[in-house]
Amino acid sequence: MPVTDVTTDPEALTMTLTAEFAAPPERVWRAFTQPRELERFWGPPGWPATFTEFDLSVGGRAAYYMTSPRGERAPGAWEFLAIEEPHRFEVLDSFTDEHGDPVEGMPSMRTTYEFTAVDAGTRMTNVTYFTSGEALEQVVAMGAVEGSTMAINQLDRVLAGLREYAQGKGTRSEILDDTHVRITRLIEGPRDLVWRAHTEPELMKRWLLGPDGWRMSVCEIDPTPGGRYRYAWEPVGETEGEGFGFDGETVLAEPPRRAVTTEHMTGTDFPATLNDMILDEEDGATLIVLVIEYPDAQTRDAVLATGMTDGMEASYARLETVLAG
Incomplete structure (x- = not known):
């Protein structure tokens, strides 16, 4: 499985996911920045994503929703804060309502994705920064560790080709x-x-x-x-x-x-x-x-x-x- 480690640090207020892929950084970058490819792995099994908006530019926005087996929708959005193709991008990750507005009482998180070339292909380091210990606990309690692990572990079949x-x-x-x-x-x-x-x-x-x-x-x-x-x-x-x-x-x-x-x-x-x-x-x-x-x-x-x-x-x-x- 691609995911090798997921750790939370209550003192640094971070959650860090590390994964390795048998593909070069340019290929992994494409999977994360092409909405149709993102839809093939973003969201854990049973909650596939549909991207309705994707503007890959600093200040641009990506909007999506994940749909449960019974039809419930969980929308979210990224605001792109930094882009360094093909090695790094940074977003402000928010839970949103059906109109695309941040949900009151839910945290917005700064999140970085870094893709580093290694002998086996690419190592991805994904760090999410929280504004408080309560926000970190809230997201972890929602299943973020398990959900993100299962989602990223689906990326192998996208990178390899079906x-x-x-x-x-x-x-x-x-x-x-x-x-x-x-x-x-x-x-x-x-x-x-x-x-x-x-x-x-x-x-x-x-x-x-x-x-x-x-x-x-x-x-x-x-x-x-x-x-x-x-x-x-x-x-x-x-x-x-x-x-x-x-x-x-x-x-x-x-x-x-x-x-x-x-x-x-x-x-x-x-x-x-x-x-x-x-x-x-x-x-x-x-x-x-x-x-x-x-x-x-x-x-x-x-x-x-x-x-x-x-x-x-x-x-x-x-x-x-x-x-x-």
Whole structure:
């Protein structure tokens, strides 16, 4: 993981994050100063950012908001105080309201980003300066250490490029914490088609089958927020097993980039999960990033133990075949 250290200093009133990347400073600089690239990693899993304004000049402003899986927005803004391309920039970082004004009672912080060439590539040193111990404690209590670590750890796939980062590695599962798992899979095909394959029943029934020997017998979906869906599978031929299904609700839809749904096993009292899917396209390939929120670690581990990742890989491999045709 890129982040090597995060420390807080109550006496100096600072929080310092250090990370190392296998890319030169010029490449890392571009990732931090191009809004479309920033959107691919800024914000921890489940809270991706959308930049609505970006004026990279001294006195200029960048404005963004992060959106939770349930649609809550957390806006913020930078005012650029200093720019020394490609090695350093400094901003005044503020929490803002929906109109872009600083939120009363929330701190504004001077923050520096420095990019230094090292043998492995680039070392980034990010220092946030607070005006009081109370402001430092407030931001840390909000999860700044964990959130910034998870956000910056997503930068590797941006710097490497999606194919180099994911191609040939199949479907991967990564435990983020007690209740969250991240699934990634690169699909050869444009994002618009991958989105359609997740929202159009006739396409879904051709690939969302899991291991060989099963067919999708029910596929009803309303991909608009508040809409319901229902899926069911049954064995065919000599395949052993009992049919099963899932049902749920579309919570958030931002076509063709993001969809958030609940998922419940039909006919059971098992708790539902929250599934947050983001599609990221580069050069005709699409990276599926699915963050699943479980009610607890026990449920998370029980689901992973069923061979879920292998079943998803079988389906995603079939999806590539469908898109190629």
